[in-house]
Amino acid sequence: MKLRVLGFFLICAIVGFSLIVQARITNGQQLYVSAKTITDYKTSIQTEIEDKERIEQLIVEAEKKLQEYEALAGGGDSELKGKLVEELDHYKLISGNTAARGEGVVVFVDDGTRDLFEGEDPNTVLVHDIDILTIINDLNRSGAEVLSVNGQRLMNGSSISCSGYTIRINGQFFARPFEIRAIGDSKRMAAALIGPDGYGTLLQEYGVIFKLTIRDDMTIARYTEPQNYKYMTKAKEEE
Amino acid sequence: MDELNRLEERMDKIEKEKSDEDFFLKGVVSDLEKYKMASGVVDVMGPGVTVTVDDPLPTQGITDGYSVIMLRSDLLLSLVNKMKDAGAEAISINGQRIISTTEISLAGDNVNINTVPTAPPYIIKAIGNPDTIESTLTIRFGIIEQMKNYGLRISIKKADRIEIPRYSGILKYRYAEPVPVKE
Incomplete structure (x- = not known):
């Protein structure tokens, strides 16, 4: 009899406990998995796979470089010096510390001058920070390598934000008109912006002045401010 | 990923060893570090x-x-x-x-x-x-x-x-x- 009560109690405890666990892990959400959730997971896995492939490529590159280094380290100092300086130039270009030149496009955006319709919001013919941001995103999408807005080189941490009548880029203020320069595949970038679905076309329909010129050769100035990082430090493997 | 880190560590080591010998190289290597950081190619x-x-x-x-x-x-x-x-x-x-x-x-x-x-x-x-x-x-x-x-x-x-x-x-x-x- 006693054994039976004990057994009953045990079963109750187990069932109760598993119910609690169930409730905890579902986090109060409905246990409903939509098709979308599954595709989301699929894409996330795809992301990981692609990232892995890219890192494998990087490993191949790094191995090649290491071999070069080792060969050079055995030889004279001057060869290694040359190699390092080459490397330095490469990263200087990428980090925006050298002026860059090449083919690309110049985008000119200005507030519209057309008359407003009765009761129309003036904002429709004005250029906003989000317009500039979208243009830059579209340029990046179509393979821009180096970008600048009104001569201000865009860096990793460059934000474009509205501050009243002006736009703030890299902590400096700019007013209309805006000139965006991008070095890269000029035809592709131009097509992305002035195509039928392009953002440039959309802006023109609103009445904003939008002009795009393709240039065979142009220069983009370097970033001139000193770069100091207050918060981030290089992550090192713990030993 | 670990492999990459290991390779880069070895590269850094070679750079460091060499830079200890030479004053000019030391400058180059420290500059390189700075620009790499700004380029976003370091964790x-x-x-x-x-x-x-x-x-x-x-x-x-x-x-x-x-x-x-x-x-x-x-x-x-x-x-x-x-x-x-x-x-x-x-x-x-x-x-x-x-x-x-x-x-x-x-x-x-x-x-x-x-x-x-x-x-x-x-x-x-x-x-x-x-x-x-x-x-x-x-x-x-x-x-x-x-x-x-x-x-x-x-x-x-x-x-x-x-x-x-x-x-x-x-x-x-x-x-x-x-x-x-x-x-």
């Missing part, structure tokens, strides 16, 4: 915030099956822009480091970031002053409120230590070339 860590953005809870019954955050990927773009404005020094979305040429674009069923397809939930990490970034985002009628109006589930967490991975692609410019400095 970094520091204080910052983590923002998690997820689609609204799925409802039972017929839904259109679209992801809100993916359709409105410009929200992500402006979220990142706001973080930069608040002085974030390094940002990543789902492990993709944001550099100057990073795009956030809807392409078919996915949102491409650095040409890699991504899907919700989006985990956005930013290194910088945690208080500034947090309050910039959560300001009334700010970006987070805007996103919440779309029904998105968002959580912000401040942390003393956040790690952000390096840019994983190969950086090679085909069009741009450096302009030699005239003296």
